[in-house]
Amino acid sequence: MKNHPPTPTPASLIEARYGKTHPFGAALPEFNKTLETLLAHRSVRSFMETPLPSGTLECLIAAAQSAPSSCNLQMWSVVAVEDSARKARLADYAGQQRHIKQAPALLIFLTDMAMLHETATAEKVSIDGIDYLDTFLMAAIDATLAAQNVATAAESMGFGTVYAGAIRNQPEDVVHELNLPLHVFPIFGLCIGYPDPERPAQIKPRLPQRAVLHHEQYSNHDTRQAIADYDVTMAAFYRAYREAGATWSKQSLARLRDPESLAGRDRLREAVLKQSILLK
Amino acid sequence: MKNHPPTPTPASLIEARYGKTHPFGAALPEFNKTLETLLAHRSVRSFMETPLPSGTLECLIAAAQSAPSSCNLQMWSVVAVEDSARKARLADYAGQQRHIKQAPALLIFLTDMAMLHETATAEKVSIDGIDYLDTFLMAAIDATLAAQNVATAAESMGFGTVYAGAIRNQPEDVVHELNLPLHVFPIFGLCIGYPDPERPAQIKPRLPQRAVLHHEQYSNHDTRQAIADYDVTMAAFYRAYREAGATWSKQSLARLRDPESLAGRDRLREAVLKQSILLK
Numbered sequence: 001m002k003n004h005p006p007t008p009t010p011a012s013l014i015e016a017r018y019g020k021t022h023p024f025g026a027a028l029p030e031f032n033k034t035l036e037t038l039l040a041h042r043s044v045r046s047f048m049e050t051p052l053p054s055g056t057l058e059c060l061i062a063a064a065q066s067a068p069s070s071c072n073l074q075m076w077s078v079v080a081v082e083d084s085a086r087k088a089r090l091a092d093y094a095g096q097q098r099h100i101k102q103a104p105a106l107l108i109f110l111t112d113m114a115m116l117h118e119t120a121t122a123e124k125v126s127i128d129g130i131d132y133l134d135t136f137l138m139a140a141i142d143a144t145l146a147a148q149n150v151a152t153a154a155e156s157m158g159f160g161t162v163y164a165g166a167i168r169n170q171p172e173d174v175v176h177e178l179n180l181p182l183h184v185f186p187i188f189g190l191c192i193g194y195p196d197p198e199r200p201a202q203i204k205p206r207l208p209q210r211a212v213l214h215h216e217q218y219s220n221h222d223t224r225q226a227i228a229d230y231d232v233t234m235a236a237f238y239r240a241y242r243e244a245g246a247t248w249s250k251q252s253l254a255r256l257r258d259p260e261s262l263a264g265r266d267r268l269r270e271a272v273l274k275q276s277i278l279l280k
Numbered sequence: 281m282k283n284h285p286p287t288p289t290p291a292s293l294i295e296a297r298y299g300k301t302h303p304f305g306a307a308l309p310e311f312n313k314t315l316e317t318l319l320a321h322r323s324v325r326s327f328m329e330t331p332l333p334s335g336t337l338e339c340l341i342a343a344a345q346s347a348p349s350s351c352n353l354q355m356w357s358v359v360a361v362e363d364s365a366r367k368a369r370l371a372d373y374a375g376q377q378r379h380i381k382q383a384p385a386l387l388i389f390l391t392d393m394a395m396l397h398e399t400a401t402a403e404k405v406s407i408d409g410i411d412y413l414d415t416f417l418m419a420a421i422d423a424t425l426a427a428q429n430v431a432t433a434a435e436s437m438g439f440g441t442v443y444a445g446a447i448r449n450q451p452e453d454v455v456h457e458l459n460l461p462l463h464v465f466p467i468f469g470l471c472i473g474y475p476d477p478e479r480p481a482q483i484k485p486r487l488p489q490r491a492v493l494h495h496e497q498y499s500n501h502d503t504r505q506a507i508a509d510y511d512v513t514m515a516a517f518y519r520a521y522r523e524a525g526a527t528w529s530k531q532s533l534a535r536l537r538d539p540e541s542l543a544g545r546d547r548l549r550e551a552v553l554k555q556s557i558l559l560k
Binding site for chain 2: 023026027035037054061064065066072073077082083116118125127133140145147153162165177178180181187188209211215218248251255258268279
């Protein structure tokens with residue numbers, strides 16, 4: 001019982017999210033369960049073996065399809081992977097992340113222009129507009145809106161989730177593993193399962209709200225100070241949970257230092273083009 | 281009273297989403313308010329004038345920042361526009377969409393690499409890894425995860441929302457209007473306000489689930505039939521709410537016919553590069 005966390009309140013969730021008390025001046029509006037689910041998010045990387053109960057996946061995908069879609073083009077689809085051997089191979093392609101293998105369900109979200117290409121062929125019309133960067137961006141946005149609905153729905157049902165962008169480290173291997181046709185590209189994974197209660201995840205503090213919320217026009221007059229404040233917050237967070245000496249600035253700049261620090265993703269453009277997704 | 285819609289049930293929401301009874305065989309899991317909010321989504325394009333109550337925007341952005349972020353890089357920010365004249369100009373740049381002008385709050389979501397560029401300059405390090413397509417995609421995914429949390433949070437509080445991808449029709453004008461610095465790009469807008477009860481929005485049916493959900497590997501053996509079924513569903517939807525003779529296939533293929541049908545977005549790549557966001 002002593003490890004049982006206290007019931008969160010709106011104020012406690014928002015304070016955890018910013019790593020400080022009263023992070024902004026505004027009074028909070030009335031709370032509801034959905035707000036609580038969203039604000040209580042933390043990425044879960046330790047899962048129980050229990051598979052998703054029957055009907056869960058279909059319900060999650062109905063939530064995904066309820067997300068908005070640009071011009072209703074619905075240029076996304078998803079592969080649900082539950083087979084252990086396949087999850088293990090995909091984990092290998094994605095930086096050997098243990099939780100990808102461990103989660104009972106791994107959803108690989110895809111930008112999917114194959115459905116429209118197939119339709120165009122059947123209707124004998126050309127769709128040259130599909131070959132532009134904007135169309136790939138639309139598809140990626142659609143897939144992401146859908147995925148975030150899955151994550152929110154899953155967390156409201158008591159599951160834990162974590163995204164796996166590392167699916168883009170070796171995209172050709174993922175394309176082969178999932179038998180993806182031309183015009184389809186894997187943009188990220190989403191791991192879903194019951195969280196291991198022995199290894200509870202923490203809410204990660206984010207940048208001060210004043211760094212990301214602008215009014216009427218963009219203003220960066222306070223950005224440096226906001227980031228300096230955040231580095232202090234995150235240094236304390238890393239000390240408690242991970243490593244001493246780290247700050248957000250140092251970690252983020254290291255992640256983007258050079259092409260080698262991208263863990264293979266400097267090749268993304270090449271891999272997208274191989275799928276006949278042009279980026280004009 | 282006679283126009284008051286019946287209280288939705290899980291089954292009725294899912295049936296509306298697919299435009300048919302019992303759209304898939306699985307039994308539904310236990311419902312909750314968050315699932316109901318997600319499944320009940322419909323894009324609202326008619327708003328009341330009532331502004332967002334004090335504290336609402338801050339709460340919505342706290343929900344946005346609670347969304348996952350790739351490597352915690354947080355490469356997004358947002359401009360909240362409430363000034364009528366500015367909203368009117370932005371609506372002009374975005375295909376003269378009336379609801380952009382009418383909604384009391386318009387959030388323009390930005391991919392934001394300026395914060396990390398500024399940090400790198402201050403720390404005197406180079407971040408050549410930021411110049412790759414994957415980094416722009418990461419930023420776009422982060423911004424979209426954040427935006428969808430705002431949409432879900434807002435809908436849970438009784439607001440209506442609609443995305444405005446048309447913000448990308450004339451991106452340079454939006455960049456100028458919002459005074460965006462280099463390394464920052466507007467990827468879409470999100471309109472928020474109380475829905476006009478006189479003009480209720482409808483749940484739009486989506487593709488059959490079997491077209492978008494694959495198990496273990498991608499399979500397109502049934503896609504053509506699923507799209508044919510959906511064309512029938514959508515023809516009925518369009519007849520009831522918009523125009524006769526339209527199908528999803530026809531409308532979607534027309535939207536992607538050629539560069540001209542992209543309403544300016546064939547220039548996206550050029551506009552992104554102008555912001556010194558490279559796409560190597």
